[in-house]
Amino acid sequence: xxxxxxxxxxxxxxxxxxxxxxxxxxxxxxxxxxxxxxxxxxxxxxxxxxxxxxxxxxxxxxxxxxxxxxxxxxxxxxxxxxxxxxxxxxxxxxxxxxxxxxxxxxxxxxxxxxxxxxxxxxxxxxxxxxxxxxxxxxxxxxxxxxxxxxxxxxxxxxxxxxxxxxxxxxxxxxxxxxxxxxxxxxxxxxxxxxxxxxxxxxxxxxxxxxxxxxxxxxxxxxxxxxxxxxxxxxxxxxxxxxxxxxxxxxxxxxxxxxxxxxxxxxxxxxxxxxxxxxxxxxxxxxxxxxxxxxxxxxxxxxxxxxxxxxxxxxxxxxxxxxxxxxxxxxxxxxxxxxxxxxxxxxxxxxxxxxxxxxxxxxxxxxxxxxxxxxxxxxxxxxxxxxxxxxxxxxxxxxxxxxxxxxxxxxxxxxxxxxxxxxxxxxxxxxxxxxxxxxxxxxxxxxxxxxxxxxxxxxxxxxxxxxxxxxxxxxxxxxxxxxxxxxxxxxxxxxxxxxxxxxxxxxxxxxxxxxxxxxxxxxxxxxxxxxxxxxxxxxxxxxxxxxxxxxxxxxxxxxxxxxxxxxxxxxxxxxxxxxxxxxxxxxxxxxxxxxxxx
RNA sequence: UGUCCCAUAGUGUAAUUGGUAACAUGUCAGAUUCUGGCUCUGAAGAGUUUAGGUUCGAGCCCUAAUGGGACAGCCA
Numbered sequence: 001x002x003x004x005x006x007x008x009x010x011x012x013x014x015x016x017x018x019x020x021x022x023x024x025x026x027x028x029x030x031x032x033x034x035x036x037x038x039x040x041x042x043x044x045x046x047x048x049x050x051x052x053x054x055x056x057x058x059x060x061x062x063x064x065x066x067x068x069x070x071x072x073x074x075x076x077x078x079x080x081x082x083x084x085x086x087x088x089x090x091x092x093x094x095x096x097x098x099x100x101x102x103x104x105x106x107x108x109x110x111x112x113x114x115x116x117x118x119x120x121x122x123x124x125x126x127x128x129x130x131x132x133x134x135x136x137x138x139x140x141x142x143x144x145x146x147x148x149x150x151x152x153x154x155x156x157x158x159x160x161x162x163x164x165x166x167x168x169x170x171x172x173x174x175x176x177x178x179x180x181x182x183x184x185x186x187x188x189x190x191x192x193x194x195x196x197x198x199x200x201x202x203x204x205x206x207x208x209x210x211x212x213x214x215x216x217x218x219x220x221x222x223x224x225x226x227x228x229x230x231x232x233x234x235x236x237x238x239x240x241x242x243x244x245x246x247x248x249x250x251x252x253x254x255x256x257x258x259x260x261x262x263x264x265x266x267x268x269x270x271x272x273x274x275x276x277x278x279x280x281x282x283x284x285x286x287x288x289x290x291x292x293x294x295x296x297x298x299x300x301x302x303x304x305x306x307x308x309x310x311x312x313x314x315x316x317x318x319x320x321x322x323x324x325x326x327x328x329x330x331x332x333x334x335x336x337x338x339x340x341x342x343x344x345x346x347x348x349x350x351x352x353x354x355x356x357x358x359x360x361x362x363x364x365x366x367x368x369x370x371x372x373x374x375x376x377x378x379x380x381x382x383x384x385x386x387x388x389x390x391x392x393x394x395x396x397x398x399x400x401x402x403x404x405x406x407x408x409x410x411x412x413x414x415x416x417x418x419x420x421x422x423x424x425x426x427x428x429x430x431x432x433x434x435x436x437x438x439x440x441x442x443x444x445x446x447x448x449x450x451x452x453x454x455x456x457x458x459x460x461x462x463x464x465x466x467x468x469x470x471x472x473x474x475x476x477x478x479x480x481x482x483x484x485x486x487x488x489x490x491x492x493x494x495x496x497x498x499x500x501x502x503x504x505x506x507x508x509x510x511x512x513x514x515x516x517x518x519x520x521x522x523x524x525x526x527x528x529x530x531x532x533x534x535x536x537x538x539x540x541x542x543x544x545x546x547x548x549x550x551x552x553x554x555x556x557x558x559x560x561x562x563x564x565x566x567x568x569x570x571x572x573x574x575x576x577x578x579x580x581x582x583x584x585x586x587x588x589x590x591x592x593x594x595x596x597x
Numbered sequence: 598u599g600u601c602c603c604a605u606a607g608u609g610u611a612a613u614u615g616g617u618a619a620c621a622u623g624u625c626a627g628a629u630u631c632u633g634g635c636u637c638u639g640a641a642g643a644g645u646u647u648a649g650g651u652u653c654g655a656g657c658c659c660u661a662a663u664g665g666g667a668c669a670g671c672c673a
Contacts, residue, residue, distance in 0.1 A: 043611095044610095044611060044612080046610090070673090071673090072672085072673050074672090074673080104673065106672095106673080107672060107673075109672090110672075110673085162671095163670080163671055166671080167669075167670085167671095170669055171669070172599090172669050173599055173600075173668060173669060174598080174599045174600095174669095175599080175669095176599090177669090204671080205671065207671095208671055217600085218599050218600040218601090219599095219600055219601075219668075220599095220600085220668050220669055221668070223669085226670090226671055228671090229671035230671080231671085245671095247670095247671075247672085247673090248672070248673050249673095251673095252673085268602075268603090268666080268667070269666095269667055269668085269673095270667090270673090271601060271602055271667065271668090272600075272601060272602085272667060272668045273668090274601090275600095275601090295602085297603090302608085308673090350609075350610075350621060350622080351609055351610070352609075352610050352611090354603090354609090354610075355602065355603060356603055356604070356609090356610095357602090357603070357665085357666060357667090358608075358609070359608080359609090360608070360609055361607080361608045361609075361622075361623070363608080363622060363623060364608075364609065364621080364622055364623085366622095367621085367622060367623085368622095370634085370635095371635095374634075374635060375635095379632075405631095408630095408632085408634095408635075409635070409636095438633090440633070441633095449631050450631090451631060451632070452631075453631095455631090482631065487631080488631090491631085492633095493631095493633080494630090494631045494632065494633090495632090496632075559632085559634085561632050561634085562632045562633080562634075563632090564634095585632075585633090585634050585635095586633090586634065586635095587633075587634085588633050588634090589633040590633090591633095592633075
């Protein structure tokens with residue numbers, strides 16, 4: 001055995017050793033990495049990891065790393081959140097830190113425990129576990145005290161103007177705002193009103209607490225931002241205890257500070273909030289510690305929308321069948337569609353984290369699921385649009401059990417049996433009376449292999465009065481059974497089938513992209529409902545699947561051979577099997593067929 | 598003549614300032630195949646938005662322009 005080191009790599013913090021094993025025919029090159037951190041070192045760091053490593057190298061926060069995933073419980077998580085989750089939990093894990101789940105529940109009107117539960121379920125399904133669960137509402141007391149402190153310092157005041165008035169005075173991005181007439185209200189009066197505001201003495205909208213900063217600031221967020229408003233709607237956790245609630249800008253950074261977050265990762269649209277985030281923390285902090293907000297690009301995917309508002313609208317207006325409709329980009333939608341956590345991780349790993357706000361081709365996502373399911377999904381036979389095939393020279397009443405390999409990619413998955421008989425179903429698509437040259441399937445005079453069974457030669461078909469194909473006929477060659485010595489004869493095509501008598505009925509749901517246009521969010525002047533793809537769901541009943549599938553459990557993955565990856569829908573019952581198409585197989589034939597006209 | 602952010606093949610990401618700008622996906626071709634899948638081989642596809650500057654040397658640093666985005670909720 002020879003071991004050689006590559007000197008040229010010595011500047012990196014890992015070393016590669018090529019070990020050449022002296023096997024005669026197949027010298028195996030095995031790369032062994034002698035470090036504790038295997039994969040990570042090979043890959044270049046993203047800009048956030050670079051920052052984290054720099055902070056670590058400088059000894060910031062005594063080498064402590066803490067992140068948080070901070071959803072508002074006002075909707076279901078989508079694949080964009082998955083990207084944030086992978087980052088928040090991933091950074092903590094990679095650098096030996098912790099990641100907490102914190103619900104940013106500062107607006108009781110929009111929030112609900114239903115969402116809290118689904119969020120936790122989705123994070124865990126993705127394979128992550130938080131260190132602690134926190135709620136911004138846990139800090140309402142501390143935040144209140146901080147607000148009082150600001151008032152006492154003369155840095156906050158109660159404004160009694162209407163929201164319209166305040167908006168008007170705010171100015172525009174290019175014009176400075178003007179100061180509120182209430183801006184210099186005495187401290188005592190502010191404290192008194194703030195107290196009463198929370199006791200329910202005033203109506204919603206009648207007054208707010210504002211930070212006194214700079215109405216002429218070029219950053220709109222500094223123009224005396226509202227930090228407390230009156231909401232009388234009960235809170236899903238604190239009930240009616242509070243009537244005055246902190247705004248996001250006032251709650252978020254402070255919550256990070258209370259918890260000891262070191263790196264507060266969020267999406268790009270919060271970039272302009274960062275100076276304010278820092279401003280509040282500067283007012284609050286009593287030591288050198290300060291959490292650091294870093295923004296990365298949010299995930300945009302082609303042919304779908306990612307905004308919670310629009311997703312909610314799709315659900316509320318019944319344009320889809322709920323949050324977990326398999327066409328939705330929600331995590332529960334992907335789960336029901338048949339995506340695996342591994343495929344989502346793979347996808348997110350490939351797209352990376354930058355500050356460039358682009359849109360990602362769903363083809364990348366689809367590739368990730370195909371790759372994952374190709375490795376793990378058992379192969380089965382299913383006929384979605386059946387037509388009868390009769391093997392005219394096969395004995396009536398005879399049945400043979402054929403061996404079907406579960407997964408050619410993974411021998412350890414073994415095999416199962418599938419019943420073969422005289423009468424079968426094949427796909428309507430797999431028979432053509434007049435076929436083009438490159439059609440390798442069932443057509444009179446042509447031989448095809450029936451997967452896992454015999455080579456058959458098509459002899460003709462029977463049509464009804466309307467010209468529709470009712471039955472297809474073929475003769476089999478008994479010497480060509482799969483596995484037999486003479487079975488290796490070359491035939492161009494192989495098609496799948498199920499036995500009429502032994503197969504079971506099923507419903508199959510074929511999903512396609514939800515929207516017709518690549519970037520629905522970009523078409524600002526169009527109603528996004530007009531861009532919906534009318535064919536995004538096709539329900540096909542009367543499908544026939546092999547008996548093996550009676551054993552399927554909800555969400556089990558399968559490859560329907562030659563068709564795609566499918567999973568059993570949770571609504572499926574013993575008497576009514578329902579399969580969802582996760583993604584089709586790549587289909588080069590359809591391209592050829594198209595080009596041939 | 599607001600502040601902030603961004604700009605590398607179709608898409609996404611990479612490239613201690615120094616070798617012919619790399620990878621994935623997508624596209625096209627071919628091989629293989631009892632899945633028109635997978636796998637394998639190959640090809641096309643950017644000369645790094647533009648113009649200056651610094652440098653022996655710039656995708657990378659500086660300046661400006663151009664284009665795109667975020668910010669004017671009592672949402673987060």
